[in-house]
Amino acid sequence: xxxxxxxxxxxxxxxxxxxxxxxxxxxxxxxxxxxxxxxxxxxxxxxxxxxxxxxxxxxxxxxxxxxxxxxxxxxxxxxxxxxxxxxxxxxxxxxxxxxxxxxxxxxxxxxxxxxxxxxxxxxxxxxxxxxxxxxxxxxxxxxxxxxxxxxxxxxxxxxxxxxxxxxxxxxxxxxxxxxxxxxxxxxxxxxxxxxxxxxxxxxxxxxxxxxxxxxxxxxxxxxxxxxxxxxxxxxxxxxxxxxxxxxxxxxxxxxxxxxxxxxxxxxxxxxxxxxxxxxxxxxxxxxxxxxxxxxxxxxxxxxxxxxxxxxxxxxx
Numbered sequence: 001x002x003x004x005x006x007x008x009x010x011x012x013x014x015x016x017x018x019x020x021x022x023x024x025x026x027x028x029x030x031x032x033x034x035x036x037x038x039x040x041x042x043x044x045x046x047x048x049x050x051x052x053x054x055x056x057x058x059x060x061x062x063x064x065x066x067x068x069x070x071x072x073x074x075x076x077x078x079x080x081x082x083x084x085x086x087x088x089x090x091x092x093x094x095x096x097x098x099x100x101x102x103x104x105x106x107x108x109x110x111x112x113x114x115x116x117x118x119x120x121x122x123x124x125x126x127x128x129x130x131x132x133x134x135x136x137x138x139x140x141x142x143x144x145x146x147x148x149x150x151x152x153x154x155x156x157x158x159x160x161x162x163x164x165x166x167x168x169x170x171x172x173x174x175x176x177x178x179x180x181x182x183x184x185x186x187x188x189x190x191x192x193x194x195x196x197x198x199x200x201x202x203x204x205x206x207x208x209x210x211x212x213x214x215x216x217x218x219x220x221x222x223x224x225x226x227x228x229x230x231x232x233x234x235x236x237x238x239x240x241x242x243x244x245x246x247x248x249x250x251x252x253x254x255x256x257x258x259x260x261x262x263x264x265x266x267x268x269x270x271x272x273x274x275x276x277x278x279x280x281x282x283x284x285x286x287x288x289x290x291x292x293x294x295x296x297x298x299x300x301x302x303x304x305x306x307x308x309x310x311x312x313x314x315x316x
Contacts, residue, residue, distance in 0.1 A: 193240030
């Protein structure tokens with residue numbers, strides 16, 4: 001049986017309820033009353049002869065049947081977005097709401113300025129920016145573009161474009177290097193305090209490349225954390241050596257707060273990628289955003305070591 005226009009509206013209302021996690025939030029997003037939303041969802045449940053949502057006074061949750069229906073609703077809404085984008089004249093500028101996700105630290109450092117510049121360039125686009133360090137499901141979270149920073153992307157159905165590449169550096173504060181000395185080779189790291197991430201084993205290997213040869217160094221140290229900002233601050237206080245990507249360390253290095261060491265040895269690079277859902281048609285707002293961020297981040301030259309103040313010029 002063909003789906004009626006009234007049923008299509010109910011499906012859209014149901015999807016908005018799931019996204020908002022409340023009838024009130026869905027009503028606000030759709031600009032209708034809460035009672036209209038509730039009646040639409042109830043009518044849909046009667047039509048399908050199944051419960052789609054568990055309702056309590058505090059929260060809503062999907063039933064298994066509701067979860068499966070929501071996946072179909074998402075595909076329907078994505079198809080509608082694609083159709084609308086194709087229908088627009090190619091001469092029109094990018095427009096509409098663009099939902100972007102980025103890792104927290106990268107978002108704090110760069111995405112605010114970058115997004116502000118983007119919407120100045122494309123004033124008909126509105127950006128909703130979220131920051132999470134976990135890998136999210138773009139379909140479930142209704143994200144148009146996600147920024148991911150990783151050595152390489154694992155197999156995925158998503159479309160990925162490398163925006164730029166960032167090098168990684170071993171750094172320490174000037175005070176630490178004066179007290180403990182500067183390591184000249186990776187082997188010397190065994191005599192130093194190295195700050196490490198808690199996702200890694202208690203003793204880990206830092207892998208370096210010099211020319212065509214590789215060398216690994218087993219490192220350990222007094223502080224382990226699952227937060228890069230906590231480790232950076234510990235390094236600034238002289239607690240030890242730390243590995244940071246250039247985009248994160250550049251400001252501290254240029255200001256003399258951190259000093260790169262072992263610069264003749266290279267660590268594996270990180271790719272900064274934009275990922276988005278596949279489709280026959282990519283919305284112009286997505287294409288424009290990815291192109292804009294690629295040009296902006298490549299100009300930042302994060303693949304090279306930033307200029308550092310000489311150690312002797314930094315007061316004790």
